[in-house]
């Protein structure tokens with residue numbers, strides 16, 4: 083592709099979804115009927131999410147293979163990404179000469195009400211993070227927006243003196259108020275819109291949706307608290 087070569091840094095953001103992306107009409111896909119009025123479009127189809135995770139797993143394996151790691155899954159939104167990522171790494175371990183022994187741990191962060199971020203961040207399950215001392219840690223997070231939450235979490239984890247910390251973020255939001263923080267492994271860079279599905283919620287709804295979708299105004303009203 084003469085004149086169209088990509089710089090390596092372009093790949094660091096993963097698949098970039100532009101601001102003018104309209105997504106796909108819902109009727110081109112299947113999704114739970116109970117959400118038929120609540121979504122605007124499909125932004126990232128489930129199959130594309132899975133394909134991208136397969137490649138992230140390979141990148142992680144290339145970098146960390148033959149180390150021991152502790153996977154730190156950030157709940158609740160990160161559970162599906164973490165499960166699929168760990169599954170892909172398991173397949174790679176079975177089918178290659180490299181291996182990646184993994185422990186999986188969970189923490190829970192809370193900072194959102196409706197579609198707005200609140201100032202206070204609560205970390206639950208952080209009591210036993212002393213197991214991270216001297217370990218290689220892979221933090222698995224579904225979405226990074228301003229980067230402030232991740233910065234707070236990294237400070238917290240660093241206090242336990244791990245040997246190394248890497249972060250895998252499925253989605254990174256392009257927000258003007260962002261810190262510019264970019265995870266080591268990024269699935270997709272998305273516009274600053276509120277998305278749901280693939281375990282991402284709006285007030286606990288929509289986790290039972292496979293695709294990553296944009297919520298409609300009606301959906302926001304219906305599930306508002």
Ligand code: HPA
Nearest residue numbers: 225275276277278282283
């Ligand atoms: N959707 C769900 N949860 C979130 C989002 C989002 O767009 N941004 C931060 N947390």
Ligand code: MG
Nearest residue numbers: 159194283284
């Ligand atoms: Mg949430």
